[in-house]
Amino acid sequence: MLWILLAFLSATLLGFYDVFKKLSLRNNAVIPVLVINTVVCNCLFFPFIISSAVEWITPDESFFIPELGSRAHFYVILKAFVVLSSWTCGYYAIKHLPLTIVGPINATRPIMTLVGALLVFGENLNLWQWAGVLLAILSFFLLSRSGKKEGVNFSHNRWIFLLVLAAILGAISGMYDKYLMSTIHLDKLFVQGWYNFYQMLLMGLVMAFLWLPQRKRTTPFRWRWSIVCISLFLTAADLAYFYALSLPGAMISIVSMVRRSSVLVSFLFGAFIFHEKNLRAKFFDLLFVLLGMICLYIGTC
Template sequence: MWLLLAFCSAALLGFYDVFKKKSLSNNAVLPVLALNTLFSSIIFIPFILLSHFAPQMLQNSIFYVPDSGGWEVHKFILLKSFIVLSSWAFGYFGMKHLPLTIVGPINATRPVMTLVGAMLIFGERLNLYQWIGVFMAVISFFMLSRSGKKEGIDFKHDRWIWFVVLAAVLGAVSGLYDKYLMGRFNNMQVQAWYNIYQLFMMGGVLMFLWWPKRKTSTPFRWDWCIILISVFLSAADFVYFYALSMEDSMISIVSMVRRGSVVVSFLFGAMMFHEKNLRSKAIDLLLVLIGMFFLYLGSR
């Protein structure tokens, strides 16, 4: 069951990437990110209020949000918010300046980092199939750098590439931390409150960093896709957290499957945004998927 939920989350994440790319085109990054946290919070606030004031309505459902639990619980959720928001900030800036067909495959390397983290932190050991998957993913990354150079993107010196890479690293850290959180706390409690904490964090960023310089930077324009970013991300994360809350779930497999979202983003990058060098990038993507398949075989 948790594996099917992971595939569902992957599909939703693919559409999230597409709407994010559309919203960021010729647009100010920080307001888009702030609105994402706002709409995501709006989605979960009713569940928090109903769970507190009318618990009988949700208590036996998967949408029930337990009472806060005080600082002993919320300090962990606050750290989760900081990690995710940092990953988003780097990822949004990188995605604004890079083709979606470059960003997607880089993000698809997150399972490799998660596996390495699981090996170092949780004592997991890679078998032969998993090592083959890691090797294929690393090779695909270097091949992707060659595709990027055809578009004037130097993987070594392009700061936006490093922004996306750093976002991927923080995303892997977040994934490992998620497994720890789901072993201790309710999945709705974590998701609902970390979105609200992110909203307050982004409010401060918007007020002190973007607002004073808004007239000298890229102007903000409204795009209805901004709402769809929050809808698809919230749905993808809900399914993801629910999968991780299941006792036999494995973060290495769930993380790997979620990166299958690259298939959706790659197809839309080709059809909607008419990105270049699709043939060579398709080979890179194929290597990523083969690597994911070997990771799946080794993690069964």
């Protein structure tokens, strides 16, 4: 199944995306990093929007982005708002939490998407897929136990709260993507290109009215080349993701779950590059996430 393979490709790219976020945000201001991220993502797609509008790219070419009217733009603006809210919460969380905790918690995000998929789209899971979901749930509780050994109390830590909020908003975004792709059939490049543009506008407003007036009283901004890599890997991951969702038979609950296998990449970098602690217990917790991914793959093939 091509869509499941694209989901795994997206997962690998997302793992490196998390690594570059951690590298960029260490002792750095969050809002400017987000702004640069949205600007670079927009620069990757806006030339295709312009080229399509002036017919330098024709409808029969791969990167043609159609103009779909004001209603479609409203849908995309709503997506940009949800995604940007999730990013903001997630960026602050990943700045202050170990990557070996952030990754596994993010890996449980599709459980929320699954509930929505069952309720809204009527998707049905087989026994293998249910086994994968239950293993992912178990991994979350095991991870909360491991986090306490590092002084990260899941019930009283504001960064954990922001990470969970980011996960909830990310799950809502995943459900909304399925709606845009399969229910109202918006073009995947239209969605990705224009939501990057609207995100850039929204972040520009946040920076102008919230960060700039307070910048001298907060963490200063430091330029790093890893900031650009955030956008490059995210864009590639999203391309694979949107293409997977646009294929016949693609299930948002499974695509979202598989994408969370990106935790393997981020966990390895957290262990060997950032030298994070309590790795043995966290690796045991991570195994349940990976076993869940395997169960989902078997149940889908």
